[in-house]
Amino acid sequence: MPAFTLYGSRGSTNTDRVRLTLAEGGFTDYELVLLSLQKGEQKSEQNMKRHPWGKVPVITFPEGFTLYESRAICSYLARKYSFPLLPPDCDVEAAALFDEAQSAEMLYFTEPASRIAFEKFAKKFMGLPPDEAVVSDALRSVEMYFDIAERLLHHKKYMAGDNFTLTDIYYIPLIQRLFACGYGYIIISRKAVSAWWDRCKSRPAIRRMLAADKEAAAAASR
Numbered sequence: 020m021p022a023f024t025l026y027g028s029r030g031s032t033n034t035d036r037v038r039l040t041l042a043e044g045g046f047t048d049y050e051l052v053l054l055s056l057q058k059g060e061q062k063s064e065q066n067m068k069r070h071p072w073g074k075v076p077v078i079t080f081p082e083g084f085t086l087y088e089s090r091a092i093c094s095y096l097a098r099k100y101s102f103p104l105l106p107p108d109c110d111v112e113a114a115a116l117f118d119e120a121q122s123a124e125m126l127y128f129t130e131p132a133s134r135i136a137f138e139k140f141a142k143k144f145m146g147l148p149p150d151e152a153v154v155s156d157a158l159r160s161v162e163m164y165f166d167i168a169e170r171l172l173h174h175k176k177y178m179a180g181d182n183f184t185l186t187d188i189y190y191i192p193l194i195q196r197l198f199a200c201g202y203g204y205i206i207i208s209r210k211a212v213s214a215w216w217d218r219c220k221s222r223p224a225i226r227r228m229l230a231a232d233k234e235a236a237a238a239a240s241r
Contacts, residue, residue: 020081021050026069027076028056032136032192033089034076035232039188040093042224044102049078057144090121093185104185113180120179120186131160132193139200158202165205165212172211176218187219195229 025041027034041049054060054075062073069077070087077087078096086092097104106113134157138149168178178186194206194216207213220226 022048023078023080024050024052025076025078026052026054026066028054028061029235031056031075032133032196033074035192035195036089036189037076037078037092037096039191039225039228040096040102040104040185042228043104043188043222044097044100045224046096046100046102090125090185090189093188097185104183104188106179106182106184117179117184117186120184121189124178124186124189127164128161128190129193131157131164132197135161135200135202136193136196140196158205161197161202162205165209168215169209169211172215177215183219183222187215188225191219191225191229 025034025037027037038051041047054063054066056075060066061070061075066075066077067073069079069085072087074087076089076092077085078092079085086095094105096102106117108114135154138151138154138157142149172178175181177183178190197203197205206216220229
């Protein structure tokens with residue numbers, strides 16, 4: 020029996036945060052159950068019992084423990100299975116800088132980047148046109164964010180310091196989506212940001228998962 024079940028969806032950036040965390044931790048003893056967002060399976064009675072807002076991802080353990088929200092799941096798994104993706108508890112300054120970096124990611128990057136992803140990526144599969152005014156506004160916010168990140172990354176290797184952490188993982192799915200939507204220039208046009216991105220996506224576990232997902236997507240489109 021696997022250690023736990025991860026309920027998610029193919030193409031869900033929130034699900035991919037958890038999968039990337041598990042890949043980086045080298046943890047494979049879990050079952051991945053994919054729900055179809057297009058069919059509304061996340062709103063099923065069964066999933067609403069797991070996630071009261073009817074979303075993904077969710078993890079459930081055989082003994083009944085259930086946890087939803089991707090960052091909470093990633094942090095829990097890193098602690099439970101000792102993935103080296105969090106600052107040590109004894110280093111309160113490093114922990115504070117991690118919390119600071121995570122807050123910045125959530126508030127200043129994920130919100131506008133998610134709007135772009137919805138308008139330019141999700142709506143395409145829904146057969147709806149993007150709202151270009153929403154995209155334009157969100158792009159300005161993302162570019163402003165990376166202007167600041169560019170300055171900060173001149174003085175550190177990763178978002179929370181000189182060590183790769185969960186905070187860096189949290190960026191990866193949405194940055195991949197920005198590239199897919201044609202906005203990769205936001206990353207590669209900024210020298211320090213581009214170097215940080217290369218360091219993240221070149222990590223062996225991250226590289227393997229991204230390559231496998233790319234192959235799976237290509238196979239599904241044929």
